[in-house]
Amino acid sequence: MKYRMFAAGLCLLTAACGQKETLFADGAPQVKAVSEIEAGAYIADIGGCHDCHTPGWAQNGGAAPEDVLLTGVPVGFSGPWGTSYASNLRLSVEAATREGWVVAMNNRDGRPPMPWWTLHRMSPEDLGALYAYIASLGPAGEPAPAPLPPGTVPETPFIWFEPVGPEAFPAAAVTQ
Template identity: 50%
Template structure:
């Protein structure tokens, strides 16, 4: 009886460990797949662009397609405006901006910019110089492409093209 119990115990523990390991392998990215500090600046920049969600606004069609936009089309800004109490803003063409600056100028810009909503400029302020340098290297690697973004439209003026409405609308009370 004790041999059977020991065999069942060892089998059960082995199955538990293997099942737990397999579940973790599916639910967490492998550490070797994540960019390391020693990775190239360009790869680190690509990673930061992806996890920061920069493409969601700065790449036309990125969010609606579930990220299925070729990398060669990334970060050219968008024709879709964001309308709110501040007026209407358009995501800038990061490829044109970055390619017009030195890395030092980019870092200074990113650390000091205070744009209009919905751009979370405070997130740039919190990035390290190394991270901003990696973002710069990746965007520079993509090269300049596209057109400058539409200028912001003041509050009260209607945008001519597509826009996402950030104005708060209260339900009518009847």
């Protein structure tokens, strides 16, 4: 909180601030690596992007063959917002210019559980590195299924994203 207020104060005093909120007083941090593509790979890894966007990633202890990295997952995330699917980022990047992608990701909002705020707060340099990394993988896979409005039953498997009480625990899964 203190950092945020300090950053806001600096914004009033200097014209150097962008419009977006930064958590840091001295501007957005930036990942350094031997190449931009490696910086992007690192951000995707520790930024948790694979957790949702790469099929099998979490089930396989945080690893997947390169041909499926960030190709999206056809398992829905369902809740009050309807159903969303983690997009195929390799096709998203292929359809956008680097400049357009960076600006869009800094500003765009969408459905949960995508952590949009993570992209809003990322520096343009880090978003550019992500773009370069994803583009280096090349286009692959199919587009994820289209999102569904609230109240629509998905045709794919889905994960229900609302807290439920203990009574909703499936009886068949109780072992003690």
